Amino acid sequence: MKRKTLVLLIIPASAILTFLAIFYYIYNQPHTNYVTAEPDHRLNTPMELYHAFLEDETLASTTYNGKMIEFAGIPDFYEELDGKTIASFYLDEGDFGPQGIRCTFLKPIPTESQQGKIRLKGYCTGFNGIDIILENCSLITE
């Protein structure tokens, strides 16, 4: 009788603990590892992405927003902000100066790497009317 009561207590307690563990895991699941994430789209140039948004923003948003994009090119400008490096590709001239693609890197890029052509991948969050924004970018070593 005592053993039966113990079993009856252990089963629901185990179920509750399992449920709590699963809930805790899901609730605290880590963000996507953007460094190891495979690109959804591999493009040849930054212009390819920019043109897609210029030609049909709705279609491009459906295709690229929320996706990992990879391309290679020579950034026109680098800046440091909040401990991160932002590389800008200027592809057009707008009312508020040059516009194109802004890529925010997860980590600062050493100055020696800020020269010439780079290959990168990043998470596209969309077109803000001036620039296409890529977040959580990382360099791809060729």
Next chain:
Amino acid sequence: MKQALIVLLITILLPLGLHAQKYVTRNAKVSFFSKTPIENIEAHNNQVNVALDFADGSIAFRVLIKSFTFEKALMQQHFNENYMESDKYPSSTFSGTIKDFGKIDLTKNGTHQVEVSGDLTIHGVTRKVTSQGTIEVKDGRILGTSEFVIKLKDYNVKRPKAVAENITINVSFDAAKI
């Protein structure tokens, strides 16, 4: 002859002067906060374009919804998929004017309390909003802050039970002259 010269100079210089009153930043910060019994909900977006034109006092910004980052990945996922529907409504915008912008002397450092009003579009719904803020002229740059308190139901955004009806949206920027 003298009058003709003055008119000519005004014609040439006026557009240059107006152009010089445009300020822009691509690194404005927009964040929102909501206190819940379980956990505070807070998200940040540091990739916001803000454009100001002191020729007419206009101010505009566009915020990409997917650029908001949360501490918890699950919260970020639910925010995008269930509440803001960021695939359908990828951005939020504000377009308005700064009241009494003419009183701000852009040539002198100083802080000014301002009232900003205009159209705020969230989740595909546009509403008139008015907010208080500050504009600081600092060494030729414009630093601004403002706070908008919105009701989620006004923008047809579903609300988790634990989340308060009112959400505070903070905007801050440091814009350079173009």
